[in-house]
Amino acid sequence: MDILIVLEDNNGKIHRMGLESIAAAQKMANDLGLSMGALVMGKNGDALAEQASGFNVGEVIKVNNKLLSSYSSDGYAEAVKQVIEQENPTYVLFGHSYQVRDYAPRVSAKLMKPFLVDNVAMNTEGGNVVFTKQMFNAKLFSDITPVSDGPYLVSFQSAAFSSENAVSGSASVREATVNLDASMIKTESEEPFQEEAGGVDLTSAEIIVSIGRGIGKEENIPLAETLAQALGGELAASRPVVDAGWLPAAHQIGSSGQSVSPQMYLALGISGAIQHVVGMKGSKNIVAINKDPEAPIFEIADYGVVGDVLEIIPKLVESLKGD
Amino acid sequence: MKIAVLVKQVPGAESPLPIHSNQKWVDEDAVAYVMNESDNYALEEALQIKEANSEGEVVVISLGPDRIQKVIREALAKGADRAIHIQIDTVGAIDPLATASHFADALKEENFDLIFSGLQSDDFGMAQTGVIIGEMLGMATASLVMAIETGGGKIKVKRELEAGWFQWVSLSLPASLTIQSGLNTPRYPSLKGIMGAKKKEIKVVTPNPVEANQSLEKIYVPHSDKQTVMIEGSVDQMVEKLIHTFRNDIKVL
Numbered sequence: 001m002d003i004l005i006v007l008e009d010n011n012g013k014i015h016r017m018g019l020e021s022i023a024a025a026q027k028m029a030n031d032l033g034l035s036m037g038a039l040v041m042g043k044n045g046d047a048l049a050e051q052a053s054g055f056n057v058g059e060v061i062k063v064n065n066k067l068l069s070s071y072s073s074d075g076y077a078e079a080v081k082q083v084i085e086q087e088n089p090t091y092v093l094f095g096h097s098y099q100v101r102d103y104a105p106r107v108s109a110k111l112m113k114p115f116l117v118d119n120v121a122m123n124t125e126g127g128n129v130v131f132t133k134q135m136f137n138a139k140l141f142s143d144i145t146p147v148s149d150g151p152y153l154v155s156f157q158s159a160a161f162s163s164e165n166a167v168s169g170s171a172s173v174r175e176a177t178v179n180l181d182a183s184m185i186k187t188e189s190e191e192p193f194q195e196e197a198g199g200v201d202l203t204s205a206e207i208i209v210s211i212g213r214g215i216g217k218e219e220n221i222p223l224a225e226t227l228a229q230a231l232g233g234e235l236a237a238s239r240p241v242v243d244a245g246w247l248p249a250a251h252q253i254g255s256s257g258q259s260v261s262p263q264m265y266l267a268l269g270i271s272g273a274i275q276h277v278v279g280m281k282g283s284k285n286i287v288a289i290n291k292d293p294e295a296p297i298f299e300i301a302d303y304g305v306v307g308d309v310l311e312i313i314p315k316l317v318e319s320l321k322g323d
Numbered sequence: 324m325k326i327a328v329l330v331k332q333v334p335g336a337e338s339p340l341p342i343h344s345n346q347k348w349v350d351e352d353a354v355a356y357v358m359n360e361s362d363n364y365a366l367e368e369a370l371q372i373k374e375a376n377s378e379g380e381v382v383v384i385s386l387g388p389d390r391i392q393k394v395i396r397e398a399l400a401k402g403a404d405r406a407i408h409i410q411i412d413t414v415g416a417i418d419p420l421a422t423a424s425h426f427a428d429a430l431k432e433e434n435f436d437l438i439f440s441g442l443q444s445d446d447f448g449m450a451q452t453g454v455i456i457g458e459m460l461g462m463a464t465a466s467l468v469m470a471i472e473t474g475g476g477k478i479k480v481k482r483e484l485e486a487g488w489f490q491w492v493s494l495s496l497p498a499s500l501t502i503q504s505g506l507n508t509p510r511y512p513s514l515k516g517i518m519g520a521k522k523k524e525i526k527v528v529t530p531n532p533v534e535a536n537q538s539l540e541k542i543y544v545p546h547s548d549k550q551t552v553m554i555e556g557s558v559d560q561m562v563e564k565l566i567h568t569f570r571n572d573i574k575v576l
Contacts (some may be wrong), residue, residue: 105451109458114536143540186463190491232513242503299547
């Protein structure tokens with residue numbers, strides 16, 4: 001096959017980004033006249049294979065191996081490498097999930113073939129595929145092409161393609177074998193766990209007041225809290241604020257925190273790094289206040305204010321309380 | 324423990340990023356450079372492990388032109404014992420396989436127990452170099468590390484998964500870890516540290532050229548299809564217009 005889609009297990013379901021990869025592969029196959037296949041593995045391989053076979057993905061390849069029943073970087077990297085060698089695809093597509101970031105670079109190193117990561121777009125005009133990636137914290141875009149011969153490993157950023165566009169179909173399932181040895185696995189993983197949410201449920205909030213680095217210092221957090229209260233909303237933050245210890249992790253929005261889509265997302269002093277944006281770009285109205293007119297947050301904002309949040313917040317609070 | 328820490332010099336969050344007329348790179352002369360954020364956390368973690376064990380060595384390693392010696396000095400001033408500078412022109416050099424092979428070449432003779440790198444760089448964000456180096460050197464790897472426990476020839480790390488989930492993973496040594504921001508509080512260099520850094524060794528190595536596997540065709544400012552309504556005026560006017568927008572356009576008041 002020409003395009004191999006690597007699907008990730010999310011507790012017995014195909015990971016959301018896997019469905020997006022299917023949509024990406026279908027576009028690529030359509031535009032370039034290429035054939036497809038989807039790879040599933042792990043303890044939920046049967047369930048994933050059944051789900052994948054309901055899409056127009058050419059065929060589904062299922063790898064059963066007890067050393068792959070739970071995830072390890074060593075096992076998954078070696079298994080995917082072997083499947084690539086067996087199937088000889090030109091493109092290997094992944095969602096840019098945390099698991100993929102953990103092992104796919106090792107597949108790239110094993111094969112000495114490039115891994116073009118975290119793409120937001122793909123252009124297939126003229127039969128050449130050009131991938132578009134954000135750089136410099138999303139301030140600039142770059143067009144990147146692979147140089148060497150394939151296979152090329154490619155990952156797409158969350159929501160670069162819509163899972164709703166994944167065309168259903170009926171694909172056959174085939175089993176493939178990989179040779180793994182227990183001595184290859186140099187890690188031992190414990191069960192995943194969640195840290196206490198601390199009573200913060202941002203996903204159901206209609207109004208979110210979210211603060212970033214621009215809030216300046218810890219002493220200014222109560223100011224933002226007052227604004228959130230005055231608006232009847234919840235207080236959230238981007239990663240730097242949580243990293244600094246100014247707010248608990250339960251308040252974090254973004255790829256490593258919560259994903260939200262409130263009626264209004266008020267971004268205060270948030271630059272708009274992609275790790276944050278993936279968690280809030282589905283908001284119905286985004287209002288951004290930032291003193292840097294070049295901040296990437298303005299690219300996705302519905303309403304923008306270039307100004308100092310520390311000047312604007314107190315006056316907003318005053319105005320709201322005066323109402 | 325002998326720990327190598329990869330540090331990268333990247334444009335600061337507030338730095339201008341004018342695009343060079345050839346549309347292949349930014350004008351580096353106009354860029355204000357800093358140490359990559361997650362690398363700073365990686366360095367701090369290495370220094371703390373060394374201090375907690377009262378033994379070991381922290382070696383900082385960086386790749387790029389002469390200008391990167393600024394971040395190397397900064398790392399030495401914070402407490403790294405010595406440094407390796409892989410001297411190479413990095414304009415247009417985005418290929419992680421090529422970058423990682425330079426690092427692997429420079430590191431392989433040193434037999435490090437641990438290699439730390441930031442999770443990803445704030446410039447290209449490829450998020451691969453540390454993991455690839457681990458594979459190239461036959462080490463165990465773990466990414467997105469949020470906490471590290473050492474002891475008994477093994478290490479245990481807390482890895483960040485998606486959507487607020489975590490997982491503890493034990494690894495055999497040697498291992499290459501990519502470090503997530505926020506797992507510690509990075510120190511500032513002391514005056515004594517800054518003075519002492521001047522005497523520390525920076526070994527400069529010149530790498531063998533390797534073929535790139537991916538190429539940057541064009542770099543540009545993204546244009547958004549989204550129409551952003553800019554609210555302008557004095558602070559008071561902006562506040563008044565914002566309240567109006569909340570009430571009448573977004574309808575949350």
